[in-house]
Amino acid sequence: MGWPQVSGEDNLLRLVEAEDGDENNYHLQDQVGFILRKAHQRHVSIFASQIGDLTPPQFAALAKLYDIGETSQNQLGTLIAMDAATVKGVIDRLKARGLVEVSKHEVDKRRLLVNLTPEGREAIERLIPLARAITEETLAPLTAKEAATFLRLLAKLA
Amino acid sequence: MGWPQVSGEDNLLRLVEAEDGDENNYHLQDQVGFILRKAHQRHVSIFASQIGDLTPPQFAALAKLYDIGETSQNQLGTLIAMDAATVKGVIDRLKARGLVEVSKHEVDKRRLLVNLTPEGREAIERLIPLARAITEETLAPLTAKEAATFLRLLAKLA
């Protein structure tokens, strides 16, 4: 009489509803948000297995700085989809490890300029091949054609 | 001469490489992990706009309990893809709000049983229609056909 009392009735009710067309049946497992969260978790896990000493957001910051060179902290955040509070923490940790350095903007005194250090540059150049492997492993469950389709649709959602 | 000094040379180098076949060019924006992270962020944002007083993980816990009835905290975590440490925090907060209640397993004294309270049951029944709207809005950039394809491929990845 523990859970059957309430839940049992519900399971019965749900069976009846299923026969009626399943309209009131909500399956968490089928919701895009839930699957999206799991897919993201899996990717982060793959990332960690290949690049243990850097998180995906930290890698994103380095990769973007490598791509575009010095920028303001806020601008960098915009480019890698992090709000101001989040990017500050990421940059602080990269700074503490000597991978980036910060300086004040000459004219606009509000801005904090961020750039790679030589060590940061060396690190990102060393890691980019691993990042390609991570992408490959993440997409491994799909065929090449499926992967292309998936990336196209995912980009439309993001 | 602030940032052009190093970055300018790099952009030039990259242009040359692009002519060579783009092999050394790494574009964060095209990586599945980065787009996955952004898509997830967008969904969480949509979720928050429709259900402000509950997070997606909290909702997942309630929805799963509504679906299967009372379970152990660990088992619930497995079902909604959360590790033991994470699910504990989620359940603690739901418990503090009176949406779930916990009790000790009669025979296995290690287990902590979790179940919906009447308030929790009422809440999840009220929220499920909103969850459907959230799914719809998240998938809105895709046609119905694209959405079906996307969900199929996403599920293979997750």
Add this chain to the structure above:
DNA sequence: CTGATATCATTTGCATACGAATGAATTTGA
């Protein structure tokens, strides 16, 4: 039966992630 293993839950430490509030500096507009 009992020692080795395994499971369940908790705790700690670290790292995103975001809303909201704050302060400093810049830009806008009347």
Add this chain to the structure above:
DNA sequence: TCAAATTCATTCGTATGCAAATGATATCAG
């Protein structure tokens, strides 16, 4: 020009998310 609005960065509070360590309990193997 100068007050209002905006932008940039920081800080605080809250909420995932995971690894690792710990303690309590349960199960298994010999």
